[in-house]
Amino acid sequence: MMRWWHVISIRCVLLGLASITNLRAQQPASTTTAADVQGSMLFASNCGSCHGSDGRGGEHGPDIATDSDVQRLADSDLIAIAKNGVAGTGMPAFGWLGQEKLTSIVQYLRTLQRGQIDIKLPGNPKSGEALFFGRARCSECHMVNGKGGFIGSDLSLYGAAESAGQIRSVVVDPEKNLPPQKKATTVVSHTGQKFTGMLKVDDNFSVSIQTMDGNFLFFQKSQLTHIDLGSYSLMPANYGATLNDEQINDLVSYLLHVGSENSKRSPTQSSKSDRDDE
Amino acid sequence: MRLKRRWLIAVCAYTLSIPLRGQDSEPSLVRAPGVQASQLLSRTIKDDWPSYNGDYTGRRFSSLTQITPQNVRHFQAQWVFHSRNAGILEVTPVVVNGIMYVTASNDAYALNAQTGQILWHYSRPVSQGLIDDASGHISRGVALLGTRLYMETDNAHLLCLDARSGNLIWDVAYADWNKNYGATSAPLIVKDKVLVGTSGGDDGVRGFLAAYDSTSGKLAWRLWTIPGPGEFGSSSWPGDSYLHGGGTTWMPGTYDPELNTIYWGTSNAAPDYDGSVRPGDDLYTASLLAIDPDTGKLKWYFQFTPHDLYDYDGVETPVLVDMQYQGKPRKLLIEANRNGFIYLLDRTNGKFLSATPFAKKINWATGVDANGRPIVTDLKPTPDGTLICPGVVGATNWFSPSYSEATHLFYFLAFEGCSVYFVKPAPFEEGRGYYSTGTKHDPNDKTQRVLLSFDPQTKTIAWRYPQAGDSHSWGGVMTTATGLVFFADDANFFEAADAKTGKSLWHFNTGQTLHASPMSYAVGGKQYVAIASGVDLFSFALPE
Numbered sequence: 034m035m036r037w038w039h040v041i042s043i044r045c046v047l048l049g050l051a052s053i054t055n056l057r058a059q060q061p062a063s064t065t066t067a068a069d070v071q072g073s074m075l076f077a078s079n080c081g082s083c084h085g086s087d088g089r090g091g092e093h094g095p096d097i098a099t100d101s102d103v104q105r106l107a108d109s110d111l112i113a114i115a116k117n118g119v120a121g122t123g124m125p126a127f128g129w130l131g132q133e134k135l136t137s138i139v140q141y142l143r144t145l146q147r148g149q150i151d152i153k154l155p156g157n158p159k160s161g162e163a164l165f166f167g168r169a170r171c172s173e174c175h176m177v178n179g180k181g182g183f184i185g186s187d188l189s190l191y192g193a194a195e196s197a198g199q200i201r202s203v204v205v206d207p208e209k210n211l212p213p214q215k216k217a218t219t220v221v222s223h224t225g226q227k228f229t230g231m232l233k234v235d236d237n238f239s240v241s242i243q244t245m246d247g248n249f250l251f252f253q254k255s256q257l258t259h260i261d262l263g264s265y266s267l268m269p270a271n272y273g274a275t276l277n278d279e280q281i282n283d284l285v286s287y288l289l290h291v292g293s294e295n296s297k298r299s300p301t302q303s304s305k306s307d308r309d310d311e
Numbered sequence: 312m313r314l315k316r317r318w319l320i321a322v323c324a325y326t327l328s329i330p331l332r333g334q335d336s337e338p339s340l341v342r343a344p345g346v347q348a349s350q351l352l353s354r355t356i357k358d359d360w361p362s363y364n365g366d367y368t369g370r371r372f373s374s375l376t377q378i379t380p381q382n383v384r385h386f387q388a389q390w391v392f393h394s395r396n397a398g399i400l401e402v403t404p405v406v407v408n409g410i411m412y413v414t415a416s417n418d419a420y421a422l423n424a425q426t427g428q429i430l431w432h433y434s435r436p437v438s439q440g441l442i443d444d445a446s447g448h449i450s451r452g453v454a455l456l457g458t459r460l461y462m463e464t465d466n467a468h469l470l471c472l473d474a475r476s477g478n479l480i481w482d483v484a485y486a487d488w489n490k491n492y493g494a495t496s497a498p499l500i501v502k503d504k505v506l507v508g509t510s511g512g513d514d515g516v517r518g519f520l521a522a523y524d525s526t527s528g529k530l531a532w533r534l535w536t537i538p539g540p541g542e543f544g545s546s547s548w549p550g551d552s553y554l555h556g557g558g559t560t561w562m563p564g565t566y567d568p569e570l571n572t573i574y575w576g577t578s579n580a581a582p583d584y585d586g587s588v589r590p591g592d593d594l595y596t597a598s599l600l601a602i603d604p605d606t607g608k609l610k611w612y613f614q615f616t617p618h619d620l621y622d623y624d625g626v627e628t629p630v631l632v633d634m635q636y637q638g639k640p641r642k643l644l645i646e647a648n649r650n651g652f653i654y655l656l657d658r659t660n661g662k663f664l665s666a667t668p669f670a671k672k673i674n675w676a677t678g679v680d681a682n683g684r685p686i687v688t689d690l691k692p693t694p695d696g697t698l699i700c701p702g703v704v705g706a707t708n709w710f711s712p713s714y715s716e717a718t719h720l721f722y723f724l725a726f727e728g729c730s731v732y733f734v735k736p737a738p739f740e741e742g743r744g745y746y747s748t749g750t751k752h753d754p755n756d757k758t759q760r761v762l763l764s765f766d767p768q769t770k771t772i773a774w775r776y777p778q779a780g781d782s783h784s785w786g787g788v789m790t791t792a793t794g795l796v797f798f799a800d801d802a803n804f805f806e807a808a809d810a811k812t813g814k815s816l817w818h819f820n821t822g823q824t825l826h827a828s829p830m831s832y833a834v835g836g837k838q839y840v841a842i843a844s845g846v847d848l849f850s851f852a853l854p855e
Contacts (some may be wrong), residue, residue, distance in 0.1 A: 102434045110436060176478045183476035232430040240422060241430065247412065247458065247475040249342045249430055251423060 061201035072141025075134055079127060080142075088145040093123060098145040104296065111139045146194065146296070151218055154286040155197050155278060161287025162281055169272070171284070177291055184231060185267070186215065187228050192292025200285045205273045213263025220252055221259035226250075232262060317549060342409040344421065344474045345458035348855055350407070351500060352568055358833040359407045362563075363452050363497040365830060368631040369565040371713040371789045373831040377838035378853060379793040383807045385853055389839065392848040394418070396434070399826050400843035401785075402452045403497070403711070405773030406832035411841070412474070414450035414497075417464045419472060425834050427850060431477035438466040443744050444510045444561075445493020451562075452497035454505060455480055456525050461505045463494035469507050469523060481528040485509075485521055489554075490741055492516050499563045501573060501604040504531050508560025512578030512596075512624065518558035520575055522607060535562065536577045536595045543826045544594030550586055555739040558596040559583030562626040562709050567642070570659060572604040572610060574644060576626035579619050580592030584692040584734045585747035592617035597625040598760075599646065602662055604786045611661035614682060615648045621675055621692050621732065622703050622750075623650040630721070634767065645767055646734040647712050649705030652679055653765055665783060667770045668794065670706035675699050690704050692732035692748070702730030702758075703750040711787030711828035713796065718810045720773050722788045722796050728758035732813035758782040760801040764813060774813040778802070787828020788842070797840055799825030805842055805849065821849055 077086055083094030090096035097103045106114075112135045120125035127135060165171045166180070174185035192200065202210045218232040220240060230242030230252055239254045240260060244293070272281065346361045355374050356365040366372055377784065378386065392416035394400055404422075405412045411424040417435040422428060437448040444642040445465050452460040460474040467486040472479055485507055488491035491514035499506045504522040512518060518536035536558035538544040557580045564575030580589055580596035597616035600609055616623040630645045636655075644658035651670040656663060663683030676685040682848055690699050704726055712723035735748035752758075762776040778784075786799025799828040803824060823845025831840045840851040847848040 105434070106436050109439060112484070158326075176473070176476070176480075176663055179478075179480040183473045183478060187478040189479075233430045234423065234426075234430070239428070241424070241428065242432070243475070247344055249344070249423070251342070251425070 039272045047293065066136075066212050072137035072144075073139045075130070076145075079130070079140065083123075088142060091125075097142065101190050104146050104190065104193070108139050108143075109134075111137060111142065115139065118131035153197075154289055155201075156282030156284075156286040158283070158287040158290035160280070161283035162291075164276070165287055166286050169276060169280075169284060174267070177288075178295070180300060183247060184243065187291075188288060190292050192290065193296035194292070195288075197285050197289060199266075200288055201281060204281055206270075207268035208270055209265035211266050211268070216263040216265055217267045219259075219261040219264050220257050222256055223258055225258075231267075234261065326445055327358065330692050335669070338395075339583060342423075344408070344410050346455040348456060350631070351456070356831075358403060359834045360830045361407050361654050362405060363454070364499065364565065364628065365668045366562065367568065368714075369564040369712075370586050370630055370632065370716070370826070371626040371628075371711050371787075371830070372716055373789065373791045375791060375831055375838045376793050378527055378791065378795060378807075378840070380772035380795060380809050380816055381587075382853060383795060384583075385855055386807065386817050386819070386840075386851050388819060389425075389850045390419075391850050392422060392427040392429075392850075394846050394848070396414075396437070397446055398449070399845060400848060401449050401495070401826050402843050402848070403828050403830050404841050404843075404848065405453050406841075407455060408583070409834040411462060411832075412455065413843075414462050416448040417459065417848075419453060419462055419477060421474070421477060422834060425837075425851070429849070433470075433472055433477035433479065435464065435470075435836075438464065438850065440490065440691075440742075441493050441652060442491060442742060443493070443514050444495060447495075449495040451495060452781070454498040454500045456500045456503075456505070457527065457671045458760065459523070461500070461508055463496055463497045463498060463732075465493055465495075467492045467494040467507075467509050468808060469498065469505065469528070471505075471525075471528060473842035477649065479792070482521060483528050483530075483688070485520075485523070485530075486511075488517070489516050490746075491743075492839065494561075494811065496561050497563050499566070499573075501566050504604065506564070506573070506575075506604075506692055508562075508575070510559055510561045511581055512557040512559035512561065512581060513622070513744055513746055515581045515739040515741075516553035516559060517556055518560055518577055520560045520564075520602065520607070522604070534600070534602060534607045536598075536600065538594060544592070547589050547591040547593045549588075549590075555581055555745060556589065556593065556596065557583075557745075558593075558598075559624070561624075562628065565629050566630050567631055567658065570642070571604060572602050574629040574631070574658065575600050575602060575623070576629060576646075577800035578624040578626055579622045581745045582737070582739075582747035582748070583622050583745070584620055585736045586618055586620050586691070586731055589618075591615055593619065597623055597650075599625060599629055599644070599656070599661075601658070601754070604742065613654075613656055613661050614665065615654065616650045616685065617650075618649075621650070621699055621701075623648070623701075623711075625649070626709060627707060628712055630712060630714050632721075634719065636664070636768070637660070643767070645712075647707045647719050647721070647763075647765070648723070649683070649701070650700045651706060652676075653721070653770075655767060655770075656683075657707070663810055665770055666827050667765070669765065669772065671727055671731055672700035673706070674729075685773070692734035692750075694734060696731040696733050696751070698729055698753055698756075701707050701726065702728045702752075702756075704730075708785060710826075711789065711792040711800075713788040715794070715810050717790070717794050718764075719766070719768070719793050720810065721763075721767055722790060722798070722810070723763055724778075724784075724786050724788060724798065725761045725763045726758065726782070727761060728782065729753050729756045760786075762788070762796075762798055762800075762808070762813065764796075764810070774814040776808065776815070777809065783824050785826040789829040789831060791831065796843075797829045797831075799827065799829070799842060799844070803844070805829070805844065805851075819849075819851065821847070823847065830841075 088098030172181035666679035780801025
């Protein structure tokens with residue numbers, strides 16, 4: 034018999050799923066198959082309590098929805114992990130569920146990883162691409178498909194895991210909407226010198242940051258009087274003023290489109306090929 | 312997205328004001344990722360170790376002098392890096408400007424070389440469905456040029472990453488027409504090209520060395536190691552057997568910029584143990600190839616083991632040594648080969664100078680003639696098995712040798728052992744090995760690792776240091792200007808010995824079998840020695 038907290042958690046999860054579905058109203062309910070339902074229920078009852086009902090991490094388990102390392106794993110690898118567990122991490126083995134149910138779970142996880150299945154683009158991705166590499170100067174810091182800067186995140190897969198609304202909110206108000214790990218860290222030395230960059234290492238004894246020129250700076254915490262982790266966004270705060278609504282939609286559309294395209298490609302597929310064999 | 316302008320100005324101002332060796336209250340280190348192209352040409356390895364063997368000569372000789380035979384007994388582990396996703400690490404780290412770059416399977420990491428802390432991590436799952444060596448997901452390291460980093464994946468893709476972030480810039484599948492190809496090596500940068508080879512020599516692929524434009528990822532040239540129909544050497548490859556002849560290029564080569572020549576070894580022929588389908592010498596397998604780096608044209612070749620039937624790959628590091636030889640300064644090439652002989656060649660023209668047996672047990676040949684051709688005994692694999700020495704792992708293997716400019720001796724780990732070789736003809740099949748049967752260990756045979764020191768002047772073994780252990784290690788050697796030889800022993804220890812005498816001076820239990828080669832670097836005036844062991848990488852230094 035199912036324990037009471039299981040029942041509650043499944044109900045909560047299903048309620049949560051229902052509300053997510055409502056938010057993503059672009060996707061007609063009729064496209065949901067029986068397999069999807071089975072996968073979502075199995076996910077909720079076996080995985081959600083640790084990994085969160087949206088797979089984005091919980092108290093006991095890591096994010097398996099948006100983490101690109103997990104996204105890149107083959108279905109067979111994910112099934113093997115679910116089946117055998119991961120020794121030493123608290124991830125139990127679910128082999129007793131059987132291959133069919135494990136496959137349903139992984140299929141459902143893929144839908145969580147993809148976000149919306151049918152992406153309705155709010156603007157023109159071509160124009161967005163031109164903005165990204167041109168006037169909006171996003172590529173000075175961010176890379177997409179091997180082109181662009183290095184100090185910001187590689188956004189090649191960013192749009193695969195985020196909604197249009199989330200991307201838009203980060204573009205328009207990064208200060209408010211970027212998570213701390215995507216913001217700059219500032220440290221101040223004993224002599225009052227201030228250094229700012231992206232955080233690379235933080236432990237009890239040291240901090241390392243990378244500055245805009247690519248250099249890594251290594252500090253002993255004993256050398257510092259002040260450490261402000263994830264203090265503020267390096268992104269321009271005024272896209273809402275310098276770009277009009279249509280342009281922001283184009284930018285968002287480009288990131289959604291390129292992310293979606295890249296997520297369809299297996300990581301073992303190369304971006305180039307040179308089959309000149311004889 | 313775009314930086315705030317004010318912030319950029321502020322950062323530039325701060326960056327400019329940061330002293331490289333600051334006072335206590337300032338950051339002690341500012342480290343720029345990447346390498347200057349000119350640095351790769353240096354023949355002196357000091358603070359940085361910018362490529363797989365340290366420099367293009369393959370000597371693995373560090374000019375750092377902080378650690379000496381007198382103080383090495385105080386040597387201590389400084390940090391351990393643990394790879395979570397890899398099998399056994401065979402990587403040699405590359406270190407430039409205090410940043411260490413390592414690979415573990417298909418993942419790459421940039422580490423703070425002083426602390427082992429991860430600065431970035433590029434991750435890609437291991438490939439499914441690979442066979443044989445490629446299914447071990449081994450990666451021996453990276454190549455660096457400018458702010459770009461290059462690595463090979465287990466399924467023979469060449470990846471170009473941004474060395475500042477680990478972001479993928481491009482990815483070229485360079486051997487995707489036969490799924491028996493794989494890759495385990497570190498690429499080699501020569502001028503503006505990045506050179507890559509493959510594994511799969513036991514699995515019926517056609518070996519090649521390929522050069523890619525380091526910026527665009529476009530193929531510059533490809534040199535096939537098995538001649539096609541009508542080409543010189545093709546008489547060994549009837550029908551379409553040239554497509555499955557082996558001769559793979561699975562270790563980094565060496566390079567002489569003055570002679571504008573790359574030296575690259577090739578693996579055994581395939582099928583390994585059935586020579587009946589590949590009559591003659593089986594060019595260019597088990598050979599050393601001298602190649603023009605600009606065109607990929609073969610300048611000359613030297614074949615160590617013609618018509619190899621014993622899996623005697625010729626991929627051991629071809630070490631480039633300039634020394635007085637028989638009274639004259641010569642540009643030599645020294646290679647301790649898997650077939651049990653140490654070869655000396657004139658690297659300007661490939662002329663054979665000498666071959667000295669170093670394994671005590673050699674029965675496939677009685678010697679090497681004046682032209683460098685082995686005098687074979689006609690022992691060959693049979694359906695019922697034939698005992699042949701050296702055995703299938705060779706009398707040495709891919710792990711690094713070292714030539715010391717301090718002692719003028721050549722060091723490497725030798726294997727003593729034999730195997731029973733069997734043959735059973737079978738056709739090539741994609742997805743399966745192409746050994747045409749196999750080998751087994753001789754139960755009466757005692758295998759052993761021996762650290763050897765070879766004097767190329769006198770062509771004698773200067774000293775032997777036999778290793779206790781279970782013969783499961785695959786340990787490389789590195790020497791230093793202070794007369795030390797660092798090596799991985801056969802009982803999980805990393806050791807330092809006196810390069811003149813072979814006397815052990817220091818050892819450390821890594822707790823795992825070593826399958827890697829050591830290297831040395833310095834940061835902030837402190838010398839380190841690093842080596843991978845099992846799934847970890849250790850870095851050692853003297854106490855403060």
